[in-house]
Structure formats: structure tokens, C-alpha cells
Amino acid sequence: MAYQTINPTTNELIKTYPNHTDADIETALDVAHKLYKSEWSKGPIAPRLQVLERLADLIDARKEELARIATVEMGKLISDARDEVWIIAEIARYYARNAEKFLAPSKIDSPLGEAWVEHHPIGVLLAVEPWNFPYYQLMRVFAPALAAGNPVVAKHASIVPHCASVFEELVNEAGAPKGAWKNLFITSTQVANIIADDRVQGAAMTGSEGAGSAIAAQAGKYLKKSTLEMGGNDVFVVLDDADLDKAVEIGVFSRLHISGQECICAKRFVLHEKIADKFLQKFTAGMAGVKMGDPLDENTRLGPMSSAEAVKGLSKQVERALAHGATLHLGGLAVEGEGNFFEPTILTHIKRDNPAYFEEFFGPVAQVYVVKNDDEAVELANDSRYGLAGAVFSQNIERAKSLASRIETGSVWINTFASTSPELPFGGVKRSGYGRELSELGIKEFVNQKLVLVAKS
Numbered sequence: 269m270a271y272q273t274i275n276p277t278t279n280e281l282i283k284t285y286p287n288h289t290d291a292d293i294e295t296a297l298d299v300a301h302k303l304y305k306s307e308w309s310k311g312p313i314a315p316r317l318q319v320l321e322r323l324a325d326l327i328d329a330r331k332e333e334l335a336r337i338a339t340v341e342m343g344k345l346i347s348d349a350r351d352e353v354w355i356i357a358e359i360a361r362y363y364a365r366n367a368e369k370f371l372a373p374s375k376i377d378s379p380l381g382e383a384w385v386e387h388h389p390i391g392v393l394l395a396v397e398p399w400n401f402p403y404y405q406l407m408r409v410f411a412p413a414l415a416a417g418n419p420v421v422a423k424h425a426s427i428v429p430h431c432a433s434v435f436e437e438l439v440n441e442a443g444a445p446k447g448a449w450k451n452l453f454i455t456s457t458q459v460a461n462i463i464a465d466d467r468v469q470g471a472a473m474t475g476s477e478g479a480g481s482a483i484a485a486q487a488g489k490y491l492k493k494s495t496l497e498m499g500g501n502d503v504f505v506v507l508d509d510a511d512l513d514k515a516v517e518i519g520v521f522s523r524l525h526i527s528g529q530e531c532i533c534a535k536r537f538v539l540h541e542k543i544a545d546k547f548l549q550k551f552t553a554g555m556a557g558v559k560m561g562d563p564l565d566e567n568t569r570l571g572p573m574s575s576a577e578a579v580k581g582l583s584k585q586v587e588r589a590l591a592h593g594a595t596l597h598l599g600g601l602a603v604e605g606e607g608n609f610f611e612p613t614i615l616t617h618i619k620r621d622n623p624a625y626f627e628e629f630f631g632p633v634a635q636v637y638v639v640k641n642d643d644e645a646v647e648l649a650n651d652s653r654y655g656l657a658g659a660v661f662s663q664n665i666e667r668a669k670s671l672a673s674r675i676e677t678g679s680v681w682i683n684t685f686a687s688t689s690p691e692l693p694f695g696g697v698k699r700s701g702y703g704r705e706l707s708e709l710g711i712k713e714f715v716n717q718k719l720v721l722v723a724k725s
């Protein structure tokens with residue numbers, strides 16, 4: 269597995285990074301485990317939180333440089349890259365300012381005596397992360413782990429090694445001791461060996477079902493806690509009383525965010541039959557009208573996909589959907605020429621026996637379905653192997669809340685697009701994975717929630 273920076277806008281190979289060896293891994297685990305056994309991990313939380321505050325300030329100071337690195341390495345719009353750099357500083361600050369409260373002992377009223385739950389670190393964690401939010405995916409693991417006292421070794425996606433390297437550089441510059449965070453350019457086999465190592469006590473993974481299944485299986489075999497955030501096939505439900513122009517604007521934005529390579533972006537557009545034609549007409553115009561091009565250009569609204577392989581995979585997926593009876597309403601093709609560009613695409617008339625019905629399209633491809641009523645909308649939303657997020661548009665909030673409660677996902681967003689914020693739990697159900705990241709829930713995924721009880725005398 270080669271770790272390479274290849275600019276997706278030009279497919280120019282910029283740099284190849286050397287892989288780490290088994291000896292490098294041994295050193296990393298030894299240093300991390302010793303840190304876990306030290307006062308740094310087990311002692312007062314304040315020094316660890318100070319590192320997070322400094323890290324946030326360092327990120328702010330290098331915002332434009334960091335954003336440009338991400339755009340050149342995986343193709344997201346420079347404006348989206350800036351947003352990502354902004355939010356990772358916010359995640360660091362969130363845990364710097366809330367972790368002590370989250371991890372404080374929590375008292376329990378018990379007839380057996382005085383009881384409370386303490387929150388202790390559990391040991392070295394492994395993070396295995398994807399390329400679509402190359403900094404956010406790392407900070408989402410690092411910040412709560414550092415606050416809790418868990419050192420982390422990390423394997424990032426092979427196409428974002430510069431992001432991986434600069435993140436580690438920032439962590440070290442912020443004053444984290446050696447072992448708090450170590451990036452490793454390693455193979456899947458080496459990942460499996462790390463999970464098996466007795467010094468490793470947990471694994472956090474974001475990515476595909478295949479990778480998640482392999483990592484979860486290995487973690488299960490060695491009885492290690494894991495959290496998984498995998499694909500999603502999120503619905504974007506537009507009811508007959510929705511603000512249509514708002515729903516169209518947000519729908520186009522959400523489907524095309526990160527060139528459609530975001531697990532929580534809108535993918536299955538579920539339209540009430542009364543507004544379906546009107547929505548589709550406006551939505552089609554919106555999708556067709558976006559400016560595609562260089563993601564470093566501030567006016568571009570749709571950049572390239574992350575790699576040539578991603579474009580090839582999406583092309584095959586669209587062809588298969590059409591071969592099984594879907595209608596091509598817009599686009600459908602990779603853009604000829606330099607770079608990994610794919611046309612904004614809309615597929616309609618996808619029947620349940622079409623493989624596309626159950627598939628996530630990880631690119632600028634919208635699936636459109638029409639339903640008669642709310643019950644049909646819920647039934648279709650839940651007729652999915654995934655359960656990550658979803659959105660419901662209606663000007664009747666109670667009606668929207670009712671649908672939100674019935675949709676089987678980790679989150680539902682009413683009259684807006686699914687997104688993320690440090691204080692909000694992130695994760696899903698079914699094949700979208702398990703566990704939660706961010707918020708108070710996230711920091712407690714990898715701590716020993718230890719009961720202590722003093723018997724009544």
C-alpha cells in the first residue's frame with residue numbers, strides 16, 4: 269500500500285512517502301504504552317487539556333496552509349477545506365473545555381452504600397481513517413482520547429499522507445509527549461497485527477463496510493472495544509408542505525458536498541408525490557448549473573472526486589443501475605480530460621430489484637424516489653442496510669419530528685442538511701456502524717466507567 273500525494277485535479281504525483289516497518293510499529297506501541305502507564309495518562313487532566321488548547325491555536329494560525337494541503341491532496345473545495353480546518357480547532361477546544369466535566373466522577377444513589385462511577389483511560393487505541401475529511405477524522409479520535417489519557421496510533425488513508433503528517437506535526441508542536449499520537453504509514457495486515465497486540469485496547473474506524481468488518485472482526489477476536497462509522501445511504505425527505513426552494517438549495521448543496529463523497533450527505537431524495545415534479549425540475553436545474561472545476565478556485569462549486577479509482581467505481585455503479593432499469597435524468601458520465609471529475613447525476617425510477625436501490629453512491633449521483641404519504645416515506649427510508657443520518661423537510665415541525673423518530677438512523681436533521689458539530693454525537697446503526705464520536709458520548713466510548721461503592725457501615 270503506497271502512501272502518495274496525487275492531486276485529483278490533475279492526477280499529478282506530487283510525493284511518495286516511505287512506509288513504516290514492523291520495527292517502527294513496535295517502537296510506536298512501546299512508547300505509547302509507556303505513556304499510558306505514566307502520570308501523563310493516569311494523572312491530572314489539566315496538562316492534557318492545555319495541549320488541546322495550544323493545538324487549536326496552532327491550527328488557527330496555519331488555517332490557509334492546512335486547507336490548501338487538503339484540497340491539493342483529496343480535491344475538496346478550498347472553502348470546504350477551510351471549514352474542516354476550522355471545525356478541528358473547535359473540536360480540540362470543545363474537549364479542552366468540557367472533558368473534565370464529562371470525566372468527573374458521577375454519583376449514584378444506591379441502597380448498598382455511597383456509590384459513584386469514575387472514568388479512567390483504558391490504554392493505547394488504534395485509529396483507522398478515510399480520506400474525505402482528512403483532518404476531521406483524525407481530530408474526532410485524537411481530542412477525546414488525549415483528554416481521557418488514551419495514547420493513539422493512527423493509520424490514515426493512503427491518498428492523504430501529507431494531511432496525516434502535518435496533523436502529527438501540529439500535535440507534537442502543541443506539546444503532546446511522544447506516544448500521544450503516532451501516525452503510521454502501514455498496510456492492512458499490519459493494522460490487524462496492531463489490533464492483536466496486548467498493548468492496544470481499542471480501535472476506532474471510519475470508512476467502508478469491508479474495512480470496518482475486517483477491523484471489527486479482528487477487534488472482536490482479541491476482545492478489544494471498537495467503534496465504526498461506515499457508509500450511509502441517507503434520505504432527504506421532502507414533504508408536500510416543505511419550503512421547496514429551500515429544500516432544493518440545500519439538497520443540491522448536500523448531494524454535491526465534498527463532490528458527494530460524504531457519508532452523511534443527501535443520497536436518496538424521497539419526494540412527496542404532490543411536489544415531486546416541481547422539486548425535480550428545480551433540483552435538476554440546480555444540479556446542472558453548478559460550476560465544476562479547480563477546487564482551489566473560489567467560484568468552483570463541484571471539484572474532482574478523490575481518485576481515478578473512485579471515478580471508475582462510480583461509473584460502473586451508474587451503468588449497472590441503468591442496466592437494471594433506472595432512468596438517467598441528468599449527467600451520468602465521468603468528464604473526459606484531466607482530473608477525476610464526474611457530472612452531477614440524477615437517477616429516477618429505481619425499482620427495489622435494482623442493485624442501486626440498496627447501494628450508496630459515493631459521488632455526485634442523486635437517487636430520486638416518489639412516495640404517496642409519510643408512511644411510505646418512512647418505509648422507504650428504513651428499507652436500507654444503512655442507518656447513518658437523514659433529513660426531513662416540512663413546515664409542520666411536529667409532522668417532521670414524527671418522521672424523524674421513526675427513521676432508523678443515528679441522526680435526523682429537520683429543515684437542514686446532516687452535518688456535524690463537536691457537541692453533537694456522530695454515528696449510526698445497521699451497516700453504518702456502531703458507537704458514537706464527538707459530544708459527551710464520544711469521550712466515554714474508550715474509558716473504563718468504573719463503579720466504586722463504599723458499603724454502609
Ligand SMILES: NC(=O)C1=CN([C@@H]2O[C@H](COP(=O)(O)OP(=O)(O)OC[C@H]3O[C@@H](n4cnc5c(N)ncnc54)[C@H](O)[C@@H]3O)[C@@H](O)[C@H]2O)C=CC1
Pocket residue numbers: 396397398399400423424425426455456457459460474475476477478479480482483497498499500530531628630
Ligand atoms: N464513513 C465515512 O465517513 C466514510 C466512508 N467511506 C466509505 O468507504 C468507501 C471507500 O472509501 P475508502 O477511503 O477507500 O474507504 P476504505 O474503507 O477502503 O478506507 C478507510 C480506511 O481503512 C483502511 N482499510 C481499508 N481496508 C482495510 C482492512 N482490510 N484492514 C485495515 N484497514 C483497512 C484504509 O486504508 C483507510 O485508512 C466509500 O465508498 C464509502 O462508502 C469512505 C470515506 C469516508
Ligand SMILES: CCCCCC(=O)O
Pocket residue numbers: 400401404529530531532533687688
Ligand atoms: C461532516 C463530516 C462528516 C464526516 C464523515 C462522513 O463522511 O460522513
